[in-house]
Amino acid sequence: MAPSTAELAIDARRLCRRFGDVQAVDGVDLRVRPGGVFGLLGPDGAGKSTLIRMLATVLTPNSGDALIFGDSVVHAHRRITPRIGYMSQRFSMYLDLSVSENLEFFARIRGVPAALRRARSASLLESMELAEFSDRQAQFLSGGMKQKLMLASTLMHEPDLLLLDEPTTGVDPLSRLEFWRIIADLRAAEKTILVATPYMDEAERCTDIAFMDAGHIPHTGTPAEVKSLVPGTLFEVAAPDPRAALAAVCSASGVTSAHLYGDVVRVLSAPGGPDARELLTHMNAVGIHATDVQPADVDMEAAFAYLAEQAGDAA
Template sequence: MSAPQTDGPRASAAPRQDVQALARDAQAPTADTDLVIDARHLSRSFGSLQAVRDVSLDVRRGEIYGVLGANGAGKSTTLRMLCGLLDPSSGSATVVGYDVAKHPEEVKARIGYMTQRFSLYEDLTVTENLRFYAGIYGVPRRTRRARVDGVIERIGLGDRRKQLAGTLSGGWKQRLALACSTIHEPPLLFLDEPTAGVDPLSRRSFWDQIHRIASEGTTVVVTTHYMDEAERCHRLSFIFRGAVLEAGTPQEVVARRHLRVVELDVPHGARGAADALRDDPRVEEVAPFGSRLRVAVRDRDPGEVARHVLDPLGVAYENCGEQRTTVEDAFVALVHEDERAHTRSQEPAP
């Protein structure tokens, strides 16, 4: 994804702007606005497996907060604790002003939650699904019909209102599920892997919708394992093996890693070149894209490092120039740091 360099107008004024720019420009609400989520030292074990270890999060009103991590890292478990679906083994969380452990029902009435599997009734129609969720979230009967009709029109399902949800495509299901989880206009919305298994085009338009929802004042917490989506959040947390490795704005997270990235075009022997680069301690990460190698180096000129490594081997390559460092680069570097720390702590003392 390319990053526009210009500073766009304010986010609220330009809902159709490139959302990436939007995420960066709409300066996340400042400290004077109160916290919608204040989670302290949450842990949760399932038997001997510790799924979440000492996770603390603070989410401010109106921001889009990303919880990033690989599958099984503990993202969903964290979200479920914040929703009152799971009791934490230890730690506490205040969500929309209520302690989740003490007043889960107060929290539940004020949040929307979209699960990984969309939670749609496949044997109900589009309208029936929306009407049902409006019903269980206590949208008054008088306004229910108008609200449902309005939502259907807005998400563009007007001519499919009588279609069974099970027969919708993945992208439409996702839209409908989002509409169902926001039918009661909650101040806080949780999205658990909302874009898993959805085509790239739908993913893109889905993030447009998330930004629209946020611009209307709803705080959004979203989990994802797609690193490109992380760039579209105001702030984020990296979760790895159940613990938070890093948190902040995407820019902060990237900047803290002090990475510089170069792309090399290696027409012949790209694999050997990649291995050689990986073996060099200065190189943080090598990612092959066809004959291209993306090389990340910490605090040095990556072109220089590449030259030092590859020239003695006689590998012919072309330097395609330095690239913007992405959240994905930062995440990979973070995981490597963590693994190195892990191995060091496990090595027996000499």
């Protein structure tokens, strides 16, 4: 049974936003239950930031509405903002102010009392390993440290819902891991987290995901559910000339899609389509030498490649 509106952290209905001629968000429905990490995945320009900004009440929808813990982003943003933390994609702290000055300022305008500001700032800086940099000006922080500072700042007023817009984009792999560790801690602290990311591998860390493309969200579900949307079997074809191999497999009947993936070709074979041996035979027949064909697990990357293609065909 679907949960009622009041139980949902986010309940967006037919949300639309246009910029000039571009329909950035085009009738999005999205339901996010409290607790858990909800991943909003999609390529650049899919409309993820626009959607998040509308949910954060910093952008007004052209039509549709979204309820955050039951309150409308259009009509009741003052009831919503105390309960949310919004981290924009761009670093948006004062570059000339220090780490602690930035935390202090944003907490003060949020109305956090002085005693709590001190305590929370100390514990957040500690847990994010930023304590020793608290006097450093924000402009001299590394990319990873900047993201942690932004996250710390959105946590100072202890929001229930975190809206994180690509927090790990442009951050080194080690910092990305660290950031996801922090997100896991927040989930354990029973926060609801909506996190946008262009990295498909990060989807595996989410409890639920939505795939966004060209302003639409065609699919939501757990990672396993989304992967199960992909019919048929996935094969990885290794060949000395992957481009030629790609062209060759595309001509085989029963192949739904094929992509270059690193230096192998990923081939999605429809149910009842060719198996590994048949693929190899087909390629030999068209004169392409393949060294190996192996079945592979459908991962997020493959799922999204397929789903994006389906969405593109439908449009």
